[in-house]
Amino acid sequence: xxxxxxxxxxxxxxxxxxxxxxxxxxxxxxxxxxxxxxxxxxxxxxxxxxxxxxxxxxxxxxxxxxxxxxxxxxxxxxxxxxxxxxxxxxxxxxxxxxxxxx
Numbered sequence: 828x829x830x831x832x833x834x835x836x837x838x839x840x841x842x843x844x845x846x847x848x849x850x851x852x853x854x855x856x857x858x859x860x861x862x863x864x865x866x867x868x869x870x871x872x873x874x875x876x877x878x879x880x881x882x883x884x885x886x887x888x889x890x891x892x893x894x895x896x897x898x899x900x901x902x903x904x905x906x907x908x909x910x911x912x913x914x915x916x917x918x919x920x921x922x923x924x925x926x927x928x929x
Contacts, residue, residue, distance in 0.1 A: 831843070831844075832844075859902075859904075860902075860904060860905065860906045861906065862902050862905075862906055862907075862909060862923050863906075863923060864876065864923055864924075864926050864927050864928050865879050865923075865924055865925065865926060865927050866927050866928070868927070868928040870900065870902065870909065870923065870926075870928060871902070872900070872901050872902055873899050873900070873901075874899075874900050874928055874929070875896060875897065875898045875899070875900075875928075875929040876896070876897050876900055876909070876911075876921075876926035876927060876928055876929060877894060877895065877896055877897075877926065877927050877929055878891055878892070878893055878894065878895045878897070878921075878925060878926060879893060879925055879926065879927050880893055880925050881893050882921070882925060884916055884919070887915070887916050889915065889916065891913065895913075896929065897911045897912075897913060897921070897926070898911075899911070899912075900926075903920070906923070907922055907923055907924070908920050908921070908922060908923065909921050909922075909923055909926065
């Protein structure tokens with residue numbers, strides 16, 4: 828069975844190799860990872876994003892409310908994470924699934 832199917836840890840299911848190739852994180856032609864927001868829009872360095880969910884910030888004793896605008900994000904090279912700045916929080920890293928491009 829392991830020759831014909833690949834175990835997908837994200838879904839916990841066995842999938843065919845063709846489905847696994849389609850589900851793999853997409854890469855841009857130059858080898859950079861594409862980062863997509865909660866709505867599926869492509870994010871780039873310098874974009875402004877809005878939070879789609881209240882997020883508790885670890886170590887800062889602060890909660891970022893839904894609708895908060897984060898300006899000039901930076902991509903980290905990981906398809907799931909973006910680096911950004913917000914007043915009073917140093918070194919803030921957000922997951923792309925919790926933001927929407929403005």
